[in-house]
Amino acid sequence: MDKEEIKVEKVKETSPAATKVVVPGDIIKESMDILPGTGAFREGKNIISKVLGIAKTDGRVISVTPLSGVYSPQKWDYVIGEITSINFSNWSVDISGPYEATLPIAEVKGYIERDADLSKHYAIGELIFAKIVDVSKTKYITLTMKDMKSRKISDGFVVDLTPSKVPRLIGKAGSMITMIKQRTNCFLSVGQNGRVWLKGDHEDIACKAIKMIEEHSHTPGLTDKISEMLDKELRKGK
Amino acid sequence: MTKSERTDNRKLDEIRPMKMKIGVIKRADGSAEVEFGDTKVVAAVYGPRQIHPRHQERPDRSVLRCRYNMLPFSVSDRKRPGYDRRSTELGKVITESLQPALFLEEFPKTAIDIDMEITQADAGTRTTAINAASLALAHAGIPMRDLVTSVAAGRANKKLLLDMTKEEEDAPDAVDLPVAMMPRTGKITLLQMDGIVSPEDIEKIVDIAEIGCMKIYEMQKKALLEKYSS
Missing domain, CATH: 3.30.1370.10 (K Homology domain, type 1)
Structure with missing residues (x-):
């Protein structure tokens, strides 16, 4: 059996601030040594932009920062949300993205009495600065107020x-x-x-x-x- | 070439004068206005957003919903406003021509809504609508494999023409063949036909349309980049 020679190519240093506005479908680079990052994908040898945005090369990765688009929730992100409804054991929170978030009573500071009026804690229309603790595979988002930075926004x-x-x-x-x-x-x-x-x-x-x-x-x-x-x-x- | 070959003194393979404008509707996530001669379309994209009615929801991907609507004053005889057989069909056909270009699996359980209003109609409204919708999708920041470009080609008075006007479409032997494609890969996503032609002519007409699509693609790219130059 022939052993194929494995060539180790040196990755050339890319010039910093090599930025460029690209449109979806633009071929950014033709290379097998470079990986597509966020906002880009590979098709054959080419790295192609997925979105209208600014292409950036960082070492071996090319990524495109979109100029528009919705928020895609990530675990440990801090978000500002608006309470949209109060349910049996949780609040529904609009975090201005395609998915609604949930704030369960277990994630609120302090003890909440049985049969307590939940609107005394967070009423509909109130704004909160909260942390995302979980984004499930089915895009079920859980927020927490049990965090140093989490708070209710009552002024400003x-x-x-x-x-x-x-x-x-x-x-x-x-x-x-x-x-x-x-x-x-x-x-x-x-x-x-x-x-x-x-x-x-x-x-x-x-x-x-x-x-x-x-x-x-x-x-x-x-x-x-x-x-x-x-x-x-x-x-x-x- | 004699100058009287077409009613508006165009060459056989010339597209009507195009105008493209990005971001015409402030409240939409993405929008575009495209003009092809006297055909004028405004497209607006909303989403990805929560889907209503909820039974349309897909657990693995986003649902693309297109609404094609001709305004009552867009044609010379007033069009009765609202949905009809034709607009329902075109909405479906446009959805299917845009779908292959989108990464819908990135937004499960959501909907992407596209509204296309035909403000002025002079043949080729579906192709102009697709061009406008594609620009609006890019402006909304929705991940796409490629832009979608579209143009119709056909035959009128025994001549094979690109981008026919209403006048040319009314010829006795007229054939109208709208094509949408993804220019980078050359994949065709829409192919319809009206009229009777030989198989050889169909191939020729599709080739003409493909060349037209490449020209429109350059215009679309230019329009998007112009929005963010300076």
Whole structure:
């Protein structure tokens, strides 16, 4: 039996920031050494984009960050949800995605009496900042309030952002969000489902910054643009 | 080539002037408006979202539902509004032509709804609707294997033509053959026909339509990229 020689090819270093807007069906690269990441798939030798988005090469993996799309829930994500209904032993929560989440009474802090009125704890229409503890195969999502960061949202307000743009709002190691927080003197809390809770001095300006990220997420040098806009707006306010 | 070969001075294999616009409906997850000459379609995509009625739910994949609707003023004789035999059929046919391009298994238990409104009709509404729907799906961020492009070809007055107008379609020997395909792989997802032709001519007509599809594909790509340039 012939032993086939196994060739070990060195993976070439890809240049950083090699980003490009691609449409579904675009062939990003023809190579068997590179793997398709999220938003991409392989067909024969080609790595092909699944979505309209920005293609990024990270080592051996090519992935595409979509410019739009719904939130797909992941375990341990923090989300901002709205209570939509109260059931026998749980609350139904809208987390602005294709699937509804459930908050069982067992996942709420403190002891709930038998036959207690559940709307005393969370009423319909109230907003919560919660953590996803489980996403089942059948997309049954369980939330928890037994977490350090989980809380009821009773003041400030909540704005929406495209879920795929959440990493852009946060920035590298939180650079973007800390900048917005410091400049506007606002408290910002981001749910992975794209809802942002803000309260503080310049809520309107922080809101404007989020809108700007929504519209310009695909352009480079966004942090500088936001910084410029914040300067301008804050000077106007004085 | 004489200039009087077609009623609107086009070449035999030329598509009517196209216009494509992405993101025309703010409340939809994705939307597009496509014009092919005097045919005009607005498509809007909603979802993936929870499915109602619940009995349509599939545990392993998303359900694609397309609604094709011709507005009463889209044709010269007022069309009675609402569902009819023709719109129901076209909704089904369009669903089937888009389905192979989508990764529906990524969103089990949900529905993806596409609404297509024909605001102006001058032949080729189903193909224009497919082009618009495909752009709207991409704009909504739904994972796709490829864009779907579509165009009709056919025969009128013994000439094989691409993208016929209503006037040409009314010729006595007219044959209309709408084709939808995924341009990267060349797979055909819609193939219908009206009229009587020889098998040889069918092959020729399909070839003409395929060339047309490739041209539309370039336009679709351009329209999507333009939305996010600057």
